[in-house]
Amino acid sequence: QSVLTQPPSASGTPGRRITISCSGGRSNIGTNTVHWYQHLPGMAPKLLIYGNFQRPSGVPDRFSGSKSGTSGSLAISGLQSEDEADYYCAAWDDSLNGVVFGGGTKLTVL
Amino acid sequence: EVQLVESGGDLVQPGRSLRLSCVGSGFTFDDHALHWVRQVPGKGLEWVSGISWDSSAIGYADSVKGRFIISRDNAKNSLYLEMKSLRNEDTALYFCARDRTATMISHYGMDVWGQGTTVTVSS
Numbered sequence: 001q002s003v004l005t006q007p008p009s010a011s012g013t014p015g016r017r018i019t020i021s022c023s024g025g026r027s028n029i030g031t032n033t034v035h036w037y038q039h040l041p042g043m044a045p046k047l048l049i050y051g052n053f054q055r056p057s058g059v060p061d062r063f064s065g066s067k068s069g070t071s072g073s074l075a076i077s078g079l080q081s082e083d084e085a086d087y088y089c090a091a092w093d094d095s096l097n098g099v100v101f102g103g104g105t106k107l108t109v110l
Numbered sequence: 111e112v113q114l115v116e117s118g119g120d121l122v123q124p125g126r127s128l129r130l131s132c133v134g135s136g137f138t139f140d141d142h143a144l145h146w147v148r149q150v151p152g153k154g155l156e157w158v159s160g161i162s163w164d165s166s167a168i169g170y171a172d173s174v175k176g177r178f179i180i181s182r183d184n185a186k187n188s189l190y191l192e193m194k195s196l197r198n199e200d201t202a203l204y205f206c207a208r209d210r211t212a213t214m215i216s217h218y219g220m221d222v223w224g225q226g227t228t229v230t231v232s233s
Contacts, residue, residue: 002154035219037155044226045147045155050210050219088155092217098169099145099217104154 003028004089004102011108017077020105022089024070028100032092034072036065039086039104048087049074076107084109112136112222114206119227126196130227132189132206137222140164140184143209145220146191148202148229158204159191163212174200196231203228 005023012018022034036049047056049065052072064075072089089102118130130146146158159170159180168180179192189206204227207220 033218037220039155044205044223045207045220046223047219047221050221056221086154090155090157090219092215096172097215098171099147099157099160101147101155101157 002103003093003096003100004091006087006089006102006105008103009106009108011110012076012079013110014079014081016079017075018079018107019076020074020087020089020107022072022074022102024072024091024100026070027095028070028091028093029067029072030070031094034065034067035090036063036072036074037088037090039088041086045088079109081109083107114208114222114224116204116206116224116227119204119229121230121232122196123233124197124231126231127192127194128196128229130191130193130204130206130229132191132224134187134189134208134222137208139187141212143167143212143214143217144182144189145207145209145214146180146189147205147207147220147223149205149226150199150202156202160209160214160217161189162214167214169214193229196229198231200229201231 033051037045039045052067053065093100116132145160206224208222210218
């Protein structure tokens with residue numbers, strides 16, 4: 001059971017926009033920033049969003065993040081087939097004194 | 111090129127020990143906190159442990175506390191994970207990851223990841 005809660009799956013057609021939610025609590029998302037990772041099987045995870053909404057250089061602006069209260073959200077617009085991957089949210093947890101991850105959301109581009 | 115390369119993964123019997131290593135290159139190693147993150151086959155990412163740039167702050171997931179020890183040698187650009195009393199449930203792909211900040215408690219995302227090293231615990 002992950003500390004952060006994500007939907008196990010999401011799907012969309014090419015060109016559409018989807019959002020993935022991440023629900024936490026006061027000790028993690030409520031106090032600290034949310035980060036998002038893209039993970040393709042057999043590859044190293046890739047940082048997509050850090051600090052709730054900031055994109056590392058090289059990440060397309062089709063990817064955007066937001067936070068409200070104890071929840072974070074990742075939006076992907078203009079869906080592409082190469083966006084098919086697992087997406088994870090994460091945050092520092094002050095109570096656990098460590099990083100907590102969501103259970104991951106498997107995105108399918110139909 | 112900025113990179114992290116893990117090594118040390120192996121097949122070990124339950125109750126035995128194993129030491130993982132991670133070498134960084136292409137960046138100033140002691141400017142960053144570092145983490146170990148694992149992925150059990152078919153499951154999601156799980157944070158295992160983290161260490162600040164100067165080793166003054168260290169944290170562990172409850173699932174490994176008391177069995178695993180994280181350490182780093184900045185002179186060798188190396189991160190380590192000493193794993194003791196290994197259990198079947200420790201079987202996973204172990205990633206080394208760089209924090210964007212130097213202090214673990216101000217964690218601001220992990221921006222560089224290695225390819226991982228596989229640990230299999232089985233009799």
